[in-house]
Amino acid sequence: MSLREKKAEKKKKEIIQSALSIIAEKGYHATTMEDVAAKLLMTKGSVYYYFKDKQDLLFKSQKMLLEQSIQNIEEIMSKELPIIEKLQKVMVVHIEFLITERTGFAMGARPDQFFAGDQLQEIISLRQKYSHCIDKLIAQGIESGYFNKVDTKIVRNIILGAMNYVIEWYSSDGSKDKNELAKSISDYLLRILIN
Amino acid sequence: MSLREKKAEKKKKEIIQSALSIIAEKGYHATTMEDVAAKLLMTKGSVYYYFKDKQDLLFKSQKMLLEQSIQNIEEIMSKELPIIEKLQKVMVVHIEFLITERTGFAMGARPDQFFAGDQLQEIISLRQKYSHCIDKLIAQGIESGYFNKVDTKIVRNIILGAMNYVIEWYSSDGSKDKNELAKSISDYLLRILIN
């Protein structure tokens, strides 16, 4: 990749970051291309040099978030760790990632409200990939006898729901820091599976 | 209340229902006054006879939803039931209400994205009232020794997050009916508190 291309790639990421943070704050529909550009001291026109349209920007940003999440989870899954610690780590990283990126949009919102056609398929597919990782961990835990026998799908969704909800209430609760909070939540959620 | 007023009140509720269902499907910003009116075979102009503006319609609809939820929870709290059963019933009713109304908006979204000033205060206040009920149940459970000692705030938010997330994935999971599903979820969530 040439220097030019690297710069362009960097710019794209900046724009995505800008979009992500404003979408997290205002929601997708209330976010204007003007907002996204202004935050980077650019003009609207420039954003359109890098992204075809608003939908394209949304799609790319969500894709990036999901791919990062998947990378996070796969990295943990490839480690040699006891199943319990593994699942907990997955949860902690998920929550920390959410809080850092200030957006639960990628995992939280109904994708069919924002995507259609091929984009929808791709987003759904990425989400499923992520979900499957969690399912696998739960299944492994059950098999190995460390976890209670549970309905995997339901418990996975309880976990996802509880985690994604964090960004709705985190800011107003300053008593614990990010990491402590993530630990706490994951501890509580593990109780569904253990004992 | 005169007959005329009753009729108007009924109409208002119809409009709110229409708004609620479309917002649940498309999101607030993507919902137009036209949509809301068309669903009732009305014209936009008529809606403005009953509601000052779109924001007013949103506010009233969310308020209604929250007040209904609070009524639901208070009704249960006033009953003579063992604490465990009480909390479970609260959860079951919450989930069923969500699925029936097809909207987790009221409890799920960050209110400051949609409200400001007095409206925001009122919405927050209603939400807190609801949250406090759950907190109270948890606290009672702990005091009476039926529940483990937990951080009330965190566990309450785990419960809310897990429950509100249901509408994101319910439709795609037809294996259980509404009530069964609600039971399952509440069972799992109770494990956080019991043993």
Next chain:
Amino acid sequence: MSLREKKAEKKKKEIIQSALSIIAEKGYHATTMEDVAAKLLMTKGSVYYYFKDKQDLLFKSQKMLLEQSIQNIEEIMSKELPIIEKLQKVMVVHIEFLITERTGFAMGARPDQFFAGDQLQEIISLRQKYSHCIDKLIAQGIESGYFNKVDTKIVRNIILGAMNYVIEWYSSDGSKDKNELAKSISDYLLRILIN
């Protein structure tokens, strides 16, 4: 049709007239919705109340023009007139209509530059209907021995081309009035067919 509907229909026609005259002057792409509205002392928004979008306005206006032309030609064809006089009348009316409406767009421009899909089909179909009328007249003239044997398609297109070109040069030639000019042109064109 109610009074309301009549008024709306009238308004639509006014807008179409406005669009037609500006398109005739500037061309389609250079014509803005602002222009069309301003000419009628309306705002852009109002135009959108009557027409879905710019393309819709273009389509409806061209359709109207073509339908009017077809009505003109069919009216003449249904009369009891010698074939020569019939064809001449068709030409005269065509030219006068063109000059009056100040637009040769409908018959002159390549439709695939402006329409696609169903709209294109409909426009082509209307044009063909018009062309077929002329073809029929030519064929009848040949059959009855009043016209020379010619390639109908080519001669029809010569006639159409010559007539439609009038609006490109009419204004700069004030020596003859509309009707005289139309007569002259049709006389000359008939020489292709007679003797």
Next chain:
Amino acid sequence: MSLREKKAEKKKKEIIQSALSIIAEKGYHATTMEDVAAKLLMTKGSVYYYFKDKQDLLFKSQKMLLEQSIQNIEEIMSKELPIIEKLQKVMVVHIEFLITERTGFAMGARPDQFFAGDQLQEIISLRQKYSHCIDKLIAQGIESGYFNKVDTKIVRNIILGAMNYVIEWYSSDGSKDKNELAKSISDYLLRILIN
């Protein structure tokens, strides 16, 4: 002219050809500088090295077309040929040129829609030069008794209109080749002048 200048001149012609072909297909306003550049595997920026702006490119391209047409017609006029054959050859070459270049734009569209000021003057002047040639041929034919007495201006415009219209319908009529078609059309048009 230096080698460098020659190269630049060649490039300019390539760009003009590209512009011409796209304008013929889409119309001027729908043609973007991007389109013109892309067809030559250039970037927009490069086009601006050779042409001041889009208007300049349009002007130069139309001028080139007109000058070529004038050269064509003057070449024929300077030949020793019977007047009838001369006019016919003019028509045939005109039609073939049109079909080859796929654009009737230069002769067909109202110049005041696209040009103003000095450019408009120059374009009009070139067109007149072309028109005058045809007028002269008609006048000579009349004088020499080979042609009927006709209103020169009107007949010239009939001829131009009929010829320029060819590009609107040629492609859909594959039965005759370019040259045959041009012959046919000119034969028919000559009937206006002869006998």
Next chain:
DNA sequence: GATGAATGAGGCTTCATTCAT
């Protein structure tokens, strides 16, 4: 000479809102 990047004006379109009837 060429180009990637940026700009800004302008046009299309949507939609909450108003109001006369």
Next chain:
DNA sequence: GATGAATGAAGCCTCATTCAT
């Protein structure tokens, strides 16, 4: 009470044009 009609602000997007490298 209801509605057809109108409005205007705001947002999306395109594209001619410029310019540093």
